[in-house]
Amino acid sequence: MLRKTIRKNLKLIRRYRRKRRVRKKVQGTSERPRLCVFRSNAHIYAQLIDDDKGITITGTSSLTLGEEAKGLTKTEKSRLVGKRIAQLALERGIKKVVFDRNGYKYHGRVKALAEGAREGGLEF
Numbered sequence: 001m002l003r004k005t006i007r008k009n010l011k012l013i014r015r016y017r018r019k020r021r022v023r024k025k026v027q028g029t030s031e032r033p034r035l036c037v038f039r040s041n042a043h044i045y046a047q048l049i050d051d052d053k054g055i056t057i058t059g060t061s062s063l064t065l066g067e068e069a070k071g072l073t074k075t076e077k078s079r080l081v082g083k084r085i086a087q088l089a090l091e092r093g094i095k096k097v098v099f100d101r102n103g104y105k106y107h108g109r110v111k112a113l114a115e116g117a118r119e120g121g122l123e124f
Helices: 002-025 074-091 109-120
Strands: 034-039 044-050 055-061 098-100
Touching: 034 109, 044 074, 044 109, 055 074, 074 109
Parallel strands: 034 098
Antiparallel strands: 034 044, 044 055
């Protein structure tokens, strides 16, 4: 039991180290906000953040997909979330963003969300 706890804590520590490294370089502005991704075991969340003003412009998640996500895998839902965040950004006149993977490795659901956002019309 103790080994599982230690392993879990080490994974979190490594993720936070990666997150700090990325956030040193990634800064969102009003012209080019930060597209921040959070991934839980069951869902994925995306937000557009203006770090200059300290506000969240818009956000969406796999929880808000509704009926269109029935029977899809988590990766397919992530792609839909990417397309939805791109649609919300374009409605607000935002075409360019900075991608913040939030310490997660760029593969799987995080990569699918990024590809969905690109398909939706966002430029990274």
